[in-house]
Amino acid sequence: MRPMGYRRDLDGLRGIAIALVVACHVYVGRVSGGVDVFLLLSGYFFLGSQLRAADDPTRSVNPWWPLWRTARRLLPALLTVLAAVTLAALAALPQLRTLALARQVGASALYFQNVELARQAADYAAAGASVSPLQHLWSMSVQGQFYLAVILATCLLAATLRATHAPGRPSALLAAPLAAVTLASFAHAVRLHGSDQALNYYSTASRAWELTAGGLLAIAGARILLPARVARLAAPAGLAMVVSTAALFDGAAVFPGPAALWPLGGAALVIAAGGAPGATTRLLASAPMTWLGDIAYALYLWHWPLLILLLRATGAEEPSAAAGTAVIAVSLVLAHLTHRLLERPLMQHAARPRVGEARVRAAWAGLAAGGAPRARAAAGAALAVVLAGLVALTPVQQHRIAAAAGGELDPALYPGALAMDQGRPVPAGVRPEPNPEIIRSLFPEPAKRGCITLSGEGPETLALEREDGRPCLWGDPAGEREILLLGGSHSEQWFSPLDIVAARHGWRLRPLLRQGCPPVLGDIDEVGGACPEWTRLAMAHIADNPPDLVVVTSTRPDRAGDGDFVPGPYVNFWRELERLGVPFAALRDTPWFTDDRGERYSPTECLLAGGDAASCGIARSRVLDEANPADAVLAGIAGAHSLDLTDLLCGPRFCPPVIGNIYAYRDDNHITDELARTMAARLDRELTPILEGIEAAG
Known part of the structure; x- marks a missing residue:
């Protein structure tokens, strides 16, 4: 694979892809195909860089180096967003303090959020849960899993070839297996689309073809150039296909099945154009577009939690145009600051070490000298503490649930239905039980x-x-x-x-x-x-x-x-x-x-969000016939x-959310076991x- 000049136009394409994701999430409420394009570009950039390093006999094939570099690029922004969501839940949104979200925080930090979301979709404990502020991180997990597989595969293959002195380069030897994986994954996505689209959307096996297709483009692009006339037409046609995706498809219902070929085919045309001169390339390589590309990762991380937290805080089903615009504006500011203050300073800028280079010894020497290396080390240690805290949320929440499940409520303080059945007195000033933060997990x-x-x-x-x-x-x-x-x-x-x-x-x-x-x-x-x-x-x-x-x-x-x-x-x-x-x-x-509006709601979560007994209960006539x-x-x-x-x-006219100092419902339609x-x-x-x-x- 020959070295390729840096493609700023592809930075712009990445920025447009994420801008489409954000705009469609906020204003339209549907999937745009931008994530699919983002995955293709990730495969193109990442697998291409790993193959070029593996092909270079002077570079180290120790997998630690690409893992370390990737972690330094991805984790600071991710952990910051996860910590911000956790703090928001702890400080102001008790309805988010659930075991389901705690598991998602840990899963997102460890890059298996897509697996956790698929599990929770069929999980008895999470059934009926509202949209998660971390739902969008499934794609980051798919990427992380792909990156790990690519690093291990390329390093192992390169090390084997060097140890055995076998002919051939990793990039050439991996082309056929990569094509086979792409076809197998695409076939799996087509099959699963017809049987379980919810799982299909999150599955790494179904999404792999979008990433490996990017890798195949990197291999082909390093060897094949389109004729100039074709390249000048490919770029605008490809960009039009990408931008039109949201208007043509409901991505959540059809991707990553055959319909994903439309946005990915468009992105592939832009890649294959090779940055050919023209209006499309100038647009994509312009300062605003490349700025969007630079902050695309952080923008993707921030926009969805801000949107969902706003909706949870206000109780709205969807944002107004003004609120949505405010979410986008705040997301852009936070993304810019995250990129400038976290991503760039903590990123690994040095190239992969050469064979025999004493990079670790040099790093220790830099720490001893103080200055920027020591500041980066301190930041890394702080992020490690944050990671440990985020992963610990699940066992802490499980302990709270186990403690609550093993206890009995005092019938004098918590008469529950006995107040309705036998007229038992209900003491005033008693905080209702069970703990509403874990109520969904008490069965x-x-x-x-x-x-x-x-x-x-x-x-x-x-x-x-x-x-x-x-x-x-x-x-x-x-x-x-x-x-x-x-x-x-x-x-x-x-x-x-x-x-x-x-x-x-x-x-x-x-x-x-x-x-x-x-x-x-x-x-x-x-x-x-x-x-x-x-x-x-x-x-x-x-x-x-x-x-x-x-x-x-x-x-x-x-x-x-x-x-x-x-x-x-x-x-x-x-x-x-x-x-x-x-x-x-x-x-x-x-x-x-x-x-x-006919939308289900949990009366307990309604109370947690600031409602009262009158607004969170329901008229008996709406849920029960007279006889x-x-x-x-x-x-x-x-x-x-x-x-x-x-x-x-229910009384003669009204069904309250709390009965005899006991929360009556664990979700929108199940009574609590305590009641x-x-x-x-x-x-x-x-x-x-x-x-x-x-x-x-x-």
């Missing part, structure tokens, strides 16, 4: 013990055993009779009071649960496509191992905000239980909170019993005649 026992099938698992999976291999049994595990708690998380939220009732009566309690799946026979909106198949599997289990009583939910909310209803697929399932002769109790579902719609249906089914405990959650426990006395009164009737019938 009933089945979720903590692996006794619920997650939505990402196949429909053929029944969670019948705990993670340690013991059966999923509670209540009185040695009891002769069994209650089967069946359904999704809305059945699971009744587990704790049902556990208390089952233990009192000497019955076993077995949960048979799948995230997001009420038992349905037939299709229903907002219920996963795997649910009917999973329900049939659960029905087969019931037929083979008939319980004495099945407990399910009986209603769902009307998404138009007009009470609740009984879906037909629920009734189909109940008829199957009737056919098998298995009695069941159907509990009316709890409220699902939506605002006037339980399941009563009439269940009255015509043999062995069916209709239960309704919603008067413990559910206080419903045990009422549930016992409702179930006792049913259980006694079953026992009497033999």
Whole structure:
């Protein structure tokens, strides 16, 4: 590979790519394709530089040097932004102090945020979480993983060739494998686009082709030149393709599938043009464009957290034009300062050491002399402390959750639903519990013990055993009779009071649960496509191992905000239980909170954001019909019993966010386990005649 002159026009292209990302995020609310172009350029610059170093027999092939250089270029700005987001959450935004965000902070600092986001999308604990201020860092993680792979591959290949004196250069030998990786990754992205686009968007395997394609362009560009006339046409055509991407595609829905060929093809044309003279090259190489290119990395890091933090602080769904412009202006200032005060001073400016060069000895000598080397070392030590603190957030948060999950609330201070059921006094001046900062991670026992099938698992999976291999049994595990708690998380939220009732009566309690799946026979909106198949599997289990009583939910909310209803697929399932002769109790579902626009919201987070009981609760008529719609249906089914405990959650007209000094909801539609426990006395009164009737019938 011959040396190439520095391409300032590509700095400008990088600046335009990030400017498109920022503008589309702030003003349009969609993906622009700028990140895809940024990844291609990263592959072009980084892999090209690593191959040129590997081809040079006078340069060291110790992988430490490129790793150190890359860390010095990327980490200072990244850790600064992560620390700023953490401090903002600690100082002013308690609704962000969640385990999910703590994990994302550590994952971003260690470059696996894309993996963490994909995991959380199917994670029971993070389900329903609002947009993260660190969501955009998935692309930095993809880059970091690619950089590590490239460094190890090029250094290992170069070291092997030098040790064996084999002919050939790394750049030539890697061209074919790199092309194979590009094709395989592209094929994977095409396949995954049709089956799991959410995972496809974050997956390194799906994104790799965008980076390796840049590497192939670096190899080809060092050997092949386009004719001048073609090059002059390629640059404007390519830039037009890049800029038009946001208008043509919804990137979140289609990238990195075949549609990504449009912006990447445009960027490839600009690269292949080789900086040919013309208006496009002059524009891209102009001072404003290259300034944008210089601060592109820092601008990308800053803009998204500022936007999300603003929305969280104001409670708005999207920024006004003025607020969005302010976000961009502040992002530009912070990016410029970050580049000038952090990136440039801490960057490794020296070239890779030559073979035999004593770079470490020279560095120690520089430290002893003081001045700038010592200041850089101090800055590096400070960043190492910041990194350690950011990574420690997750275990600290997990400790807080474990401590809260193991405690019991004083019923005199926290009567919860007993205040609604029995008129227990509610002491004034008591801070509600549980801790709202960790409330999303406080679950009933089945979720903590692996006794619920997650939505990402196949429909053929029944969670019948705990993670340690013991059966999923509670209540009185040695009891002769069994209650089967069946359904999704809305059945699971009744587990704790049902556990208390089952233990009192000497019955076993077995949960048979799948995230997001009420038992349905037939299709229903907002219920996963795997649910009917999973329900049939659960029905087969019931037929083979008939319980004495099945407990399910009986209603769902009307998404138009007009009470609740009984879906037909629920009734189909109940008829199957009737056919098998298995009695069941159907509990009316709890409220699902939506605002006037139909958007879901967490009443607890609403309170954390500064709302009050009136603004964060919801009118009963919006979430519940005046009468339980399941009563009439269940009255015509043999062995069916209709239960309704919603008067413990709502008064005649209003459903409050706090009940008896206990936060009622852990998110927008699940009651807290702490509140559910206080419903045990009422549930016992409702179930006792049913259980006694079953026992009497033999």
